[in-house]
Amino acid sequence: MIGDISFRDYKKNDIHGLALYPATMVAPVQNIILQELLKTEQISSVFDPFHGSGTALYEALELSPDIKLIGCDINPLAxxxxxxxLQGITKNITxxxxxxxxxxxxxxxxxxxxxNMNKWFRPDITESIKKVRQSIILIKxxxxxxxxxxxxxTFIRKYSNTRSSTYKLHSKDTEAIERMKNTLINDFLSSVEDNVSKFTISSSNIKLYKNDVLNQLTKFxxxxxxxxxxxxxxxxNATTVPYGQFSSLALHWIDKKDLVFDGWELDNYSSIDRRSLGGNYKGLIDNEKGNLLIKPYLEKISTSKQKKVICFFxxxxxxxxxxxxVTNKYIVLTLGNRTVDGININLTSITQEYLEYKNFKNIHKSNRDIPNKRIPRLTSKVNNKSVLSMNKEYVIIHRRIN
Ligand SMILES: C[S@@+](CC[C@H](N)C(=O)[O-])C[C@H]1O[C@@H](n2cnc3c(N)ncnc32)[C@H](O)[C@@H]1O
Structure with missing residues (x-):
């Protein structure tokens, strides 16, 4: 059914290039999966519990304009x-x-x-962003x-003093900061004009929750x-892909009236990541099947690193x-298997087995290479040996059987 999903040449020249966000899904992959599932069965709602930049929800909208779109993410920028x-822009945009x-x-x-505004932004850049900020606030x-x-x-990130080689906040050296040419206002305006034509569809059948999904799901x-x-x-979250840390500079600048913002998100640069899935230690796993599935991995990991794994699972x-x-028919997940203490944790097979145990039968599995410039192939050193970071992602599809 689902053919090749490598899409090696996919460039975000579509609406998914609107704003920079870490670890986004590849839109055409989600599109072919959704296409296949939507044609086999009546699907009236699509839910993305960690919607990020909204790739899957947007692709669902493109395939089925009346479908109900439900999403959740803890990050106000997402x-x-x-x-x-999803909701688009108005006809008065020009x-x-x-x-x-x-x-x-x-x-x-x-x-x-x-x-820390002065740490992350050069004075002339601060001045440019202030002008843009005020100009946006005046729009009705x-x-x-x-x-x-x-x-x-995207331009807040691009013109900040942080390096583009990582999603974390990591200051550039002084020379690199001084070298930046400030064309922020022009770049921003060109992008505003260029992206308008990408808005060809929109929906009012949307329910997006800015919340911890573990909390939100109890209400479904x-x-x-x-x-x-x-x-x-x-x-x-805390190491390679800190979504919250990545977003914090933009979140500081954007008018809080235009964000779904509770107040704690910017307490420090790690607040969002700490409250994210597996972001802090809440004790041992009290799930028999879950414990059985991760036991073989924990046994091979040093005690000091086990906590990290337990925390997440x-x-x-x-x-x-x-x-x-909450899912009536299909569960589709894109997953990666990370390495802890030299041991590759097979999140994909753990998830597959767990979903089978919960009566969701696996009907498809495929993989693709991740072409990622911001996550170096060799991420860390363990016992003086470099450890390979994730370079493949897996897509699994499960169908409820009762
Ligand atoms: C891999 S990203 C999703 C990327 C998305 N598929 C895309 O294409 O942009 C994972 C997302 O999960 C969110 N997240 C992490 N923990 C969460 C939680 N407990 N509740 C809700 N969202 C969470 C992060 O903010 C991040 O946006």
């Missing part, structure tokens, strides 16, 4: 980007872009600031403001979604239990 992609340009000519930089249409913020988020009734599709974190099995409870 929420913003996904909302923009007028609002003209107004935005007018505002940019008249506003003066104000005294807006946040902790919320939909269009959100569009402008999502575009700005049994079998409320037909198809769940996602790529969960793989247990490396404690949350992960709770998540899988809840996902199985």
């Amino acid at each position: 929420h913003l980007i996904t909302l923009v992609k 007028k609002d872009i003209l107004e935005l340009k007018g505002n940019l000519n008249t506003v003066e930089a104000d005294d807006f600031s946040f902790p 249409s919320k939909k269009n403001r959100l569009y402008f913020w999502s575009i700005l988020s 009734k049994e079998k409320t979604v037909d198809l769940s599709i996602s790529s969960p974190p793989y247990g490396d 404690k949350d992960y099995f709770i998540f899988l239990d809840e996902l199985c409870r």
